[in-house]
Amino acid sequence: MKNETKEKILQHGARLVYKKGFNHTGIGEILKAANVPKGSFYHYFHSKEDFGLKLLDHMAMWAAAVGASALSDKSVTPPERLINFFNAYETNFERMHFQGGCPVGNLCLEMSDQSELFREKLEKTLEQMRHGIANVLEEAVEAKEVSSDLSVKSMAHFIISAWQGTLLQTKVMKSKESIAVFKCIVFEQLLHKQQ
Amino acid sequence: MKNETKEKILQHGARLVYKKGFNHTGIGEILKAANVPKGSFYHYFHSKEDFGLKLLDHMAMWAAAVGASALSDKSVTPPERLINFFNAYETNFERMHFQGGCPVGNLCLEMSDQSELFREKLEKTLEQMRHGIANVLEEAVEAKEVSSDLSVKSMAHFIISAWQGTLLQTKVMKSKESIAVFKCIVFEQLLHKQQ
Numbered sequence: 001m002k003n004e005t006k007e008k009i010l011q012h013g014a015r016l017v018y019k020k021g022f023n024h025t026g027i028g029e030i031l032k033a034a035n036v037p038k039g040s041f042y043h044y045f046h047s048k049e050d051f052g053l054k055l056l057d058h059m060a061m062w063a064a065a066v067g068a069s070a071l072s073d074k075s076v077t078p079p080e081r082l083i084n085f086f087n088a089y090e091t092n093f094e095r096m097h098f099q100g101g102c103p104v105g106n107l108c109l110e111m112s113d114q115s116e117l118f119r120e121k122l123e124k125t126l127e128q129m130r131h132g133i134a135n136v137l138e139e140a141v142e143a144k145e146v147s148s149d150l151s152v153k154s155m156a157h158f159i160i161s162a163w164q165g166t167l168l169q170t171k172v173m174k175s176k177e178s179i180a181v182f183k184c185i186v187f188e189q190l191l192h193k194q195q
Numbered sequence: 196m197k198n199e200t201k202e203k204i205l206q207h208g209a210r211l212v213y214k215k216g217f218n219h220t221g222i223g224e225i226l227k228a229a230n231v232p233k234g235s236f237y238h239y240f241h242s243k244e245d246f247g248l249k250l251l252d253h254m255a256m257w258a259a260a261v262g263a264s265a266l267s268d269k270s271v272t273p274p275e276r277l278i279n280f281f282n283a284y285e286t287n288f289e290r291m292h293f294q295g296g297c298p299v300g301n302l303c304l305e306m307s308d309q310s311e312l313f314r315e316k317l318e319k320t321l322e323q324m325r326h327g328i329a330n331v332l333e334e335a336v337e338a339k340e341v342s343s344d345l346s347v348k349s350m351a352h353f354i355i356s357a358w359q360g361t362l363l364q365t366k367v368m369k370s371k372e373s374i375a376v377f378k379c380i381v382f383e384q385l386l387h388k389q390q
Binding site for chain 1: 214215216218219294295296300301303304305307308309314317318321345349350352353355356357358359360361363364366367368369372373376377379380384385
């Protein structure tokens with residue numbers, strides 16, 4: 001029952017913070033949306049920052065879930081897994097009329113300079129994102145399915161940069177144009193198949 | 196004198212919004228920092244949104260100024276202009292201990308879903324950024340200094356995505372690693388010289 005209340009606070013918090021940003025979302029507003037009594041908050045969280053850190057875990061899992069099955073689908077080749085991964089986010093983003101963007105990317109720009117604990121957790125979250133891409137790239141290079149004239153770690157790092165910026169431009173432009181450009185250049189020019 | 200007061204409000208506003216975000220910065224706080232009487236604000240701006248739109252112009256010019264001279268320096272080749280352009284931002288960002296990031300990028304993620312007027316202005320600002328890069332790329336392709344197997348417009352679009360995401364990761368990681376990866380992959384793999 002206790003965990004259910006905590007989960008409700010995190011779920012409604014995530015929805016509101018995704019829409020309005022962390023600093024601009026009040027605790028009272030979240031508790032009202034979650035229909036939870038005002039006194040409950042400090043029973044589950046030490047402070048707004050502590051809540052924010054747990055919220056970041058929650059939102060990062062939420063974001064990762066969109067592409068997780070595509071990335072681990074061993075029934076297709078590693079390059080196809082990567083394409084399916086980005087396609088899953090594209091479909092999701094389009095369904096939301098290109099609103100919101102990446103919940104983790106939003107918090108990176110909003111919170112990195114405001115809380116060292118937030119920054120450290122965001123750094124780990126970005127590292128996990130890069131790691132997920134690097135693992136698939138590693139398999140693709142081993143299988144000679146993409147060009148091997150690249151450092152897999154650097155390429156994964158660059159792909160996460162390009163993807164975060166693509167989502168930033170898409171959130172502004174409200175069209176698929178930036179995603180189409182991303183897919184074309186990453187898959188046709190950077191990760192061109194060897195044969 | 197009137198314009199001087201307006202300019203002071205915009206300058207202090209830009210500094211505070213860059214640090215804390217637009218929604219989290221109060222008008223009273225800006226006027227206090229600018230040492231301007233409280234009644235003055237609505238003399239110069241119709242609303243906080245109107246102020247925000249003028250602030251975006253101010254911050255976009257501020258951001259563009261960092262790289263403007265590198266981008267228009269005809270004494271060096273177009274690819275060198277591009278490298279010097281990104282180096283100028285790198286130096287600036289390093290001097291600020293990797294705090295802040297791109298003032299325009301920050302507002303893209305914060306404001307695109309919250310105000311249609313803001314979104315439209317951000318869209319135009321991103322278009323100008325892409326246009327600046329595309330012009331130099333066009334010259335480089337004509338001079339056969341970079342590979343011509345690319346659409347200049349798409350490449351400029353992609354470079355702005357990659358750069359915005361690079362600044363996002365740099366703001367979190369507080370190191371030059373993402374910028375080094377960006378320069379290596381963009382200049383050595385994407386825009387490789389033809390000979």
